[in-house]
Amino acid sequence: MAGSQEDQKFCLQEVLDTFKLCLSEKKDVYLEHYVAGWRGLVKFLNSLGSVFGFISKDAVNKINILVTYLHGENGSQYVTVQSMVKYELDNELVDLTKRGSHPESGCRTLLRLHRALRWLELFLERLRTSSEDSKTSVMCSEAYNESLSQHHPWVVRKAAGMAFCVLPGRPAFLEVMNVGPPEQVVAMLGEAVPLISEVYQITEELYAQQNLLDLP
Numbered sequence: 001m002a003g004s005q006e007d008q009k010f011c012l013q014e015v016l017d018t019f020k021l022c023l024s025e026k027k028d029v030y031l032e033h034y035v036a037g038w039r040g041l042v043k044f045l046n047s048l049g050s051v052f053g054f055i056s057k058d059a060v061n062k063i064n065i066l067v068t069y070l071h072g073e074n075g076s077q078y079v080t081v082q083s084m085v086k087y088e089l090d091n092e093l094v095d096l097t098k099r100g101s102h103p104e105s106g107c108r109t110l111l112r113l114h115r116a117l118r119w120l121e122l123f124l125e126r127l128r129t130s131s132e133d134s135k136t137s138v139m140c141s142e143a144y145n146e147s148l149s150q151h152h153p154w155v156v157r158k159a160a161g162m163a164f165c166v167l168p169g170r171p172a173f174l175e176v177m178n179v180g181p182p183e184q185v186v187a188m189l190g191e192a193v194p195l196i197s198e199v200y201q202i203t204e205e206l207y208a209q210q211n212l213l214d215l216p
């Protein structure tokens with residue numbers, strides 16, 4: 001039943017499985033699974049209410065740009081993040097210093113999600129190691145301030161900060177993950193965080209080697 005409520009329900013196990021599929025044997029990052037991981041996370045975001053709509057909209061927009069490349073005529077060049085970077089750089093398809101004729105390259109679009117992945121890693125690690133009465137809003141803004149916020153203008157930082165304030169408490173937050181009792185969620189986060197971290201590190205090194213970490 002495409003589009004049913006069941007389809008839209010978030011499940012941490014699903015996201016974990018998707019990120020497991022992200023890495024090839026030689027540690028290349030499969031774009032298809034990377035965007036599928038983000039799709040799963042957006043389901044979670046949507047379940048938190050319309051306050052997060054502007055964040056979800058931006059993430060979906062970026063996911064869709066990458067999916068269009070994946071399914072486009074040059075889709076075979078977009079199988080992995082590594083092949084995408086090589087293809088776009090070899091063919092001068094990336095605006096390197098200021099936005100020009102390639103404002104929505106795969107490289108710059110993925111970079112935005114990549115930065116958000118660092119936020120996710122920091123946030124989930126806090127969630128995993130925190131006590132029952134810890135505030136998710138505080139964990140979320142600490143993780144945001146240490147990562148993504150540096151790349152956002154004042155107005156986005158302000159809106160994000162306001163949205164964080166309405167995050168549910170830790171027990172309710174863990175429940176929405178549809179895993180089971182809190183101890184089980186914590187155990188699953190213990191598996192998810194290192195995986196997310198590995199995908200992040202591999203992408204970070206690739207982008208650093210190619211001088212792509214500041215794409216406009």
Ligand SMILES: CCCCCCCC/C=C\CCCCCCCC(=O)N[C@@H](COP(=O)(O)O)[C@H](O)/C=C/CCCCCCCCCCCCC
Pocket residue numbers: 012015041042044045054055056058059112113115116119124140144148151152156160167216
């Ligand atoms: C395991 C489950 C628990 C955690 C689930 C978290 C679910 C999070 C799902 C999605 C996260 C959203 C990813 C946002 C990508 C943002 C990319 C970005 O930086 N875009 C900005 C720059 O783009 P360009 O203008 O250069 O194209 C854009 O300006 C941003 C706009 C929207 C604001 C983004 C704020 C991000 C805050 C971090 C996410 C908070 C989610 C809280 C939910 C726990």
